[in-house]
Amino acid sequence: MIEQQTADESVVLVDVNDVALGTMEKMEAHVTGTLHRAISVFVFNSSGDFLLQQRAAEKYHSAGKWSNTCCSHPRSGELNMDAARRRLREEMGMECALEEWFNFVYRAEFDNGLIEHEYDHVFVGKCDELPKPNPQEVAAFRYIGRETLNADIEQNSDNYTEWFKICLKEINQQQNADSL
Numbered sequence: 001m002i003e004q005q006t007a008d009e010s011v012v013l014v015d016v017n018d019v020a021l022g023t024m025e026k027m028e029a030h031v032t033g034t035l036h037r038a039i040s041v042f043v044f045n046s047s048g049d050f051l052l053q054q055r056a057a058e059k060y061h062s063a064g065k066w067s068n069t070c071c072s073h074p075r076s077g078e079l080n081m082d083a084a085r086r087r088l089r090e091e092m093g094m095e096c097a098l099e100e101w102f103n104f105v106y107r108a109e110f111d112n113g114l115i116e117h118e119y120d121h122v123f124v125g126k127c128d129e130l131p132k133p134n135p136q137e138v139a140a141f142r143y144i145g146r147e148t149l150n151a152d153i154e155q156n157s158d159n160y161t162e163w164f165k166i167c168l169k170e171i172n173q174q175q176n177a178d179s180l
Helices: 026-032 080-092 146-155 162-177
Strands: 010-014 020-025 036-044 050-055 070-072 098-109 115-126 138-144
Touching (some): 010 026, 050 080, 070 080, 080 098, 080 138, 098 162, 115 162, 146 162
Parallel strands (some): 036 115
Antiparallel strands (some): 010 036, 036 070
16 A cells, blocks of 8 residues: 555554554644554665655655655554564665664654654664665665765755654664674
């Protein structure tokens, strides 16, 4: 199922401890800024390069911006890991082993009036498989080294999604402690 075609899909509402409180229609949650559960996936190749996607022009927010490999919202009753694997297949047409690294809460307001307020679970995987991106979700993809990526974000911050920039800081800290 394609995210663009499921605008009426529900998200899982949570408190600041990630305790499920119920569900809400996805767009309503983004209009009201209600805290809900999300997943973000970072895939690296064997050289340690990040696999990034450029969000499709039709995305309801952050269209055309570069971001992590994929992201979305778990469905009611769906495990976070299962949601991460599902979206990796749906958005990037690929599979790889994933592990959850960390989670965080963030809130970002967008020019179109929508608000991301998410409890985001971040997953990391290694894979040398080339993606087969869904063009309704992904405009382009690229592999990029950490130093080049960090320098580009420093110079062109507006080209990247808000959650990606937050996640990247933690990924960089963890990569410094443990090499991928």
